[in-house]
Amino acid sequence: MQNQSSPPMRAAIDIGSNTIHLVVARCSPHDLDIVEDQQELVRIGESVTAKGEISQEKANAAIATLKRYKALARNHNANPILVVATEAIRQASNSAAFLEQVLRKTKLTVQLISGTAEAALTFFGSTYEVYKEPHPPTQIGVMDLGGGSLELVTARNMHITWRTSLPIGSGWLHDRYLASNPPTYDEVAVAEAFLQTYFRGLRLRHHPAVLIVTGGSANSLLLLARYAFNLGMQRTQLTQQDLTRCQGLLISLPAEEIAQRFEQPLERARILLAGALIIQTVMSRLHINEISVSSHGIREGVLLAYERYGERWLEIVSQSAEALNHLQRSDGKSEAFITYTPEAEPFAQSGRRLLQERTQKMLEWPEEVLKHEDVEAVHKMRVATRRLRATLDAYQSICDPKSFKKVYRQVKQIADALGAARDTDVMLLNLHAQLEQVKNEEKAGVEWLVEPLQTFREQKQLELESFLQMLDEDDLKKQIDLCIVEGAMSHGKS
Amino acid sequence: MAKAKPITGLNPQDPTGKNARMIAKVRLEDLYSWEHFVDNPYNIVELHNMRIAAKRLRYTFEVFEDVFPVASRPIVKEIVQIQEELGDFHDTDVMIALLRLCLGSYDTATVPETVQLNGNKQHPKEKSLVSSDLIADLVDPAVAPSVEERYGLEHFLQNQEQLRNKQYDAFRQHWYALQARDFKRQVLELLET
Numbered sequence: 001m002q003n004q005s006s007p008p009m010r011a012a013i014d015i016g017s018n019t020i021h022l023v024v025a026r027c028s029p030h031d032l033d034i035v036e037d038q039q040e041l042v043r044i045g046e047s048v049t050a051k052g053e054i055s056q057e058k059a060n061a062a063i064a065t066l067k068r069y070k071a072l073a074r075n076h077n078a079n080p081i082l083v084v085a086t087e088a089i090r091q092a093s094n095s096a097a098f099l100e101q102v103l104r105k106t107k108l109t110v111q112l113i114s115g116t117a118e119a120a121l122t123f124f125g126s127t128y129e130v131y132k133e134p135h136p137p138t139q140i141g142v143m144d145l146g147g148g149s150l151e152l153v154t155a156r157n158m159h160i161t162w163r164t165s166l167p168i169g170s171g172w173l174h175d176r177y178l179a180s181n182p183p184t185y186d187e188v189a190v191a192e193a194f195l196q197t198y199f200r201g202l203r204l205r206h207h208p209a210v211l212i213v214t215g216g217s218a219n220s221l222l223l224l225a226r227y228a229f230n231l232g233m234q235r236t237q238l239t240q241q242d243l244t245r246c247q248g249l250l251i252s253l254p255a256e257e258i259a260q261r262f263e264q265p266l267e268r269a270r271i272l273l274a275g276a277l278i279i280q281t282v283m284s285r286l287h288i289n290e291i292s293v294s295s296h297g298i299r300e301g302v303l304l305a306y307e308r309y310g311e312r313w314l315e316i317v318s319q320s321a322e323a324l325n326h327l328q329r330s331d332g333k334s335e336a337f338i339t340y341t342p343e344a345e346p347f348a349q350s351g352r353r354l355l356q357e358r359t360q361k362m363l364e365w366p367e368e369v370l371k372h373e374d375v376e377a378v379h380k381m382r383v384a385t386r387r388l389r390a391t392l393d394a395y396q397s398i399c400d401p402k403s404f405k406k407v408y409r410q411v412k413q414i415a416d417a418l419g420a421a422r423d424t425d426v427m428l429l430n431l432h433a434q435l436e437q438v439k440n441e442e443k444a445g446v447e448w449l450v451e452p453l454q455t456f457r458e459q460k461q462l463e464l465e466s467f468l469q470m471l472d473e474d475d476l477k478k479q480i481d482l483c484i485v486e487g488a489m490s491h492g493k494s
Numbered sequence: 495m496a497k498a499k500p501i502t503g504l505n506p507q508d509p510t511g512k513n514a515r516m517i518a519k520v521r522l523e524d525l526y527s528w529e530h531f532v533d534n535p536y537n538i539v540e541l542h543n544m545r546i547a548a549k550r551l552r553y554t555f556e557v558f559e560d561v562f563p564v565a566s567r568p569i570v571k572e573i574v575q576i577q578e579e580l581g582d583f584h585d586t587d588v589m590i591a592l593l594r595l596c597l598g599s600y601d602t603a604t605v606p607e608t609v610q611l612n613g614n615k616q617h618p619k620e621k622s623l624v625s626s627d628l629i630a631d632l633v634d635p636a637v638a639p640s641v642e643e644r645y646g647l648e649h650f651l652q653n654q655e656q657l658r659n660k661q662y663d664a665f666r667q668h669w670y671a672l673q674a675r676d677f678k679r680q681v682l683e684l685l686e687t
Contacts (some may be wrong), residue, residue, distance in 0.1 A: 052564030093565055167560075342560035343511035350510040354557060390553030394517050396500040408497075420625065426585060427592070438650065445646020448639045449596065452631050484506075 007033070010306060011073035011081040012299035013066065015110065017045030017088035017147030018171050018271070019216050020062060022069040023299040024076045029307045030128060032300055035076055039216065040065045041267045045088035045148040045171045053094040059101060066106045082302050083110045086118050087149035087169065115165030117318045118298060119144070119151040123160055125301030126214040126294040131158055141208030141286065144297055145215040145278055147171030147271070152282075154208050167342065168198065170217040170275035178274055181254050186364045188251060190357050191274070195281040197353035198345070211288050213238075214297040217275025220268050221246055222293040227262045239290045243280050247273060351395040351484045358388040359480045362414075366468045369418075372461070375425055382418040385411060395484060403482040410476060417467040424457040498524075498550055514558035515685045521551040522681055532669050535662045538587050538623070545580035548573055566684055572672060579665035586658040591623040593651040596632055596639065 007026040014021050024036035042062050047055035054062075066083070073081045083102075089095045089112055099110050113121070122144040130136050136158075144151040148169040154162045177183075177191035218238075225231050225242045228249055250258060250273040258269040283291060305313040342350070365381030368374065392399070392408055431450050438446055501520050504513045528544035531537045555562060555570045639647060 048564070052567050091564060344509045346507050347504060347510050347513045348506035351506075358557075386549070387553060387556065390550065391557050393498040393550070394501070394514075394554060394557055397502060397504050398506040423588070423625075424628075427589065430585065430589065434650070438653070442646045442649040442653070444643045445639065445648070445650050447646075448643040449592070449647065449650075452637060453628075456628055456631050 009035070009076055009078045010303050011036075011069075011076070011078035012302040012306075013069050013081065013083045013108075014297075014299045014302070015044065015062060015066075015083065015085040015089060016216075016298075017048070017086070017149070017169055018043055018268070019147075020065045020069070021297075021299055022072065023303065024073050024078045025300070025303055027303045027307045029304065031132065032128065032303055034300075036072060037295075038069065038072065041216070041265045043147065043171060043267055044092075045169070046175065048088045048092045048148070049172060049175045052092070054089070054092045054098045059098055062098075063102060063105050066102060066108055070106055070108060080306075081108060082306060083108050084113050084118075084121075084298065084302055085110050086113065086298070087115070087146060087167070090115070091148065091167075111314055113314065114318060115149065115151065116163065117314065118149075119153050119163040119165055120160060120317050120320065121301030121305060122151055122214060122298045123153040123155065123163075123301065124304045125296045125298055126212050127155070127158075128300065128304060129294070129296070130210075130212065130292075137208075137210045139208045139210075141211040143211060143213045143215075143279075143282060143291075145170060145213060145217050145275055147216070150278065150282075168195075168278065170215075170271045170278060173274035173278060174271040181256075181270070182251050183273055184364075185251065186360065188247075188273070188277070190360045191277055192281070193356050193360065194353060195277060197349065197356070198342075199281050199285045200349070207287055211283070211286060211291045212294050213279060213291045214294040215275075216268060217272060218279060218291075218293045219295055220264055220272055221276055221279070224249070224258070224262050224264065224272065236293050237290050238279075238293060240280060240283055243276050243283075247276050247280075250276065347395075348398055348484055351391075351398060352481075354391050355388075355395065355480050355483060356477075358384070358391045359477055362388050363473050363476070366471060366473075370465060370468060375429075378418055378422050378425060378464070382415065382422050385415045385418060389415065392483075399483040400485060403479060407476070407479045407483055410479070413467075414471070417464045421457070421460040421464045424453060424460050428453055428457060510558065511561045514554070514561045518551065518554050518558070518562075518685055519682070521547070521554045522678065522685075525551050526678060532666060535659075535666075538584075541580060542584050542587075545577055545584060548577040548580060552577055563684065563687055565687075569677075569681055569684060572677065575668065576665070576672070579661065579668060583658050583661035583665065586654055586661060588623050590651065590654050590658060592628075592632070593647055593654065595624060595629060597644065597647055597651065 007028045009024065010027045011022065011024045013023075019039045019041050021039040022036065023032075023034060026033040026035065042058060042065060044054055044058045044062060047053065047058045070081060085095075085099070089098065089110075092098065095112060099112065102108060102110055123142050126142050126144070127140060130140065138157055140155050142151075142153045142155070146169045148167065148171060150166045150168050152164050152166070153160055173191060173195075177194065178187050180187055183191075221243065222236065222238055224246055225238060226233055226235060229242065229245060231242070253261075255266055255269040258264060258272065259266040262269075264272070279291065283289070302313075305317050309316040345353075362381065362384040365377060365384060368377040369381055371377070389408075389411055392404065392411065396404060396408075428450065431446055431453070435443065435446055435450075498521075501517050504516060525544065525547040528540055528547055531540040531544060534540070552570060552573045555566055555573070559566075
């Protein structure tokens with residue numbers, strides 16, 4: 001039974017893209033005494049990224065975790081148990097069915113909150129300790145890096161002045177760009193190119209003096225840096241240099257070894273490099289050399305909001321956050337940043353980014369092709385070439401016509417050289433497959449055909465080899481950069 | 495097939511989402527412009543062009559995958575399948591052309607004429623199915639097939655023709671299944687969201 005004189009015990013659970021997190025605490029409107037803090041890496045976002053929906057396997061894992069958390073919360077006599085779900089669930093096509101399944105099997109009601117409310121709650125949770133200090137900073141920034149999204153908030157004298165939610169998270173970046181284990185330098189270069197172009201739209205009028213970063217990736221990076229570089233277990237700051245050193249480690253060792261050496265869950269170790277890259281890009285963009293890492297976040301914010309506003313906590317938080325949105329839209333002066341979701345990114349900007357990415361992807365293959373070890377390398381480079389051509393086709397009307405023509409001709413030559421080699425490969429692969437199935441009377445004919453084709457293939461491979469050896473990759477990259485210039489105009493007839 | 499035409503009316507400063515939808519709509523119309531050849535299995539060039547149009551639509555969705563809703567994934571899957579079905583019988587068409595070249599040329603010595611593919615007389619700008627340097631290699635009289643090899647080639651050609659018919663039927667059946675559920679409207683509705 002709860003002691004009447006002590007603050008009430010509450011529990012909050014947040015279902016994120018990567019983790020499901022529980023906090024049980026004695027709560028007052030501006031402070032928390034945390035008695036239980038647990039997280040489970042379920043990575044619901046993985047199935048949403050892959051298939052657009054929450055798989056039954058992930059749903060089962062989430063429900064098992066929620067049941068366990070509910071029992072833990074009840075052991076502490078916590079009441080109520082507040083549950084919120086964020087980006088991955090928002091994105092999933094079957095979110096309603098998932099929430100209904102959770103309610104049926106756990107009797108827990110999950111609030112599917114908006115990106116706006118998520119940012120506000122995260123701000124409450126990750127800053128309450130800072131605001132307990134005698135002289136808290138006037139300007140403060142908070143970044144919550146999740147698996148599927150990133151929330152950024154700035155505040156002045158404890159009042160949120162600006163916020164945004166971007167659909168870029170560590171799990172997302174990993175799945176999209178850093179699939180190898182450990183990620184290759186080329187993959188990292190493409191991911192960095194993406195992030196730099198993406199965050200170029202983040203324009204800052206007032207630099208926050210302090211940036212607090214919260215979320216699983218930031219906390220795991222802090223833990224990694226503490227262990228690997230003997231930073232001291234009390235340290236809660238990470239510098240650009242610390243993060244660069246973390247990157248070096250994460251690109252050198254497979255996730256399994258990172259997990260084992262530095263006591264990280266394997267699933268977290270896999271996406272840690274993506275987290276480091278995102279944090280570093282934002283730090284560079286905001287001209288900040290050091291971040292404070294907070295282990296608190298949305299669930300602590302939920303508890304504080306409940307204490308401050310009672311049963312209508314979510315409604316009030318959502319209304320205030322929406323009012324801020326309205327202010328941002330209607331008053332240009334309050335808009336401290338201009339940033340974009342992929343959907344809203346200006347076409348010319350996305351064009352420059354995508355052309356760089358696609359070129360880089362294509363240029364990852366010549367080395368593999370020239371090794372002659374895997375016949376599929378030619379196919380993969382050809383597919384990468386097609387993707388680059390499709391990107392050029394899509395952006396042609398806003399490209400400088402002269403540069404476009406030059407680049408397109410060169411990419412077509414690469415495609416033709418690869419096509420000649422690949423088409424013969426396909427014929428030979430088909431014939432070899434047929435040889436195993438055809439009747440005896442056909443065999444002699446098929447074998448007769450294989451021989452000249454084999455000779456022809458060798459000739460095409462040699463042609464491809466000399467073509468790729470002559471390919472000036474740096475020049476191609478430079479030409480690609482010239483295709484869409486700043487302030488690009490439409491060159492197509494409308 | 496000629497290079498894709500540039501899409502007109504795109505504003506460089508407009509949101510990528512808006513322009514990506516405009517591009518996808520044009521590519522979708524391109525695909526459907528070949529629809530009336532679906533029932534003509536031997537319009538090889540046009541069906542090949544349909545395959546290229548499907549490929550362009552697929553790559554448009556892939557290039558802008560961050561922009562389109564996750565609900566586009568099952569649609570892209572269907573487009574990929576159509577492209578692959580068209581690709582399968584195109585590959586078999588190439589093999590059939592090659593076999594006819596070998597058999598026809600050694601028969602009549604009319605060589606490339608037969609082989610440059612029936613389609614190309616009507617479509618002089620289209621590339622032939624079999625490259626000219628491969629044709630030159632294969633019609634070298636010094637490597638003419640023996641009677642036994644020739645017999646094998648004839649049988650293999652028949653099998654390839656049967657395979658081609660099956661592959662074409664699979665594509666056609668799939669295409670009509672998509673039309674029965676008004677696939678084009680589904681794609682357009684997705685592009686309106």
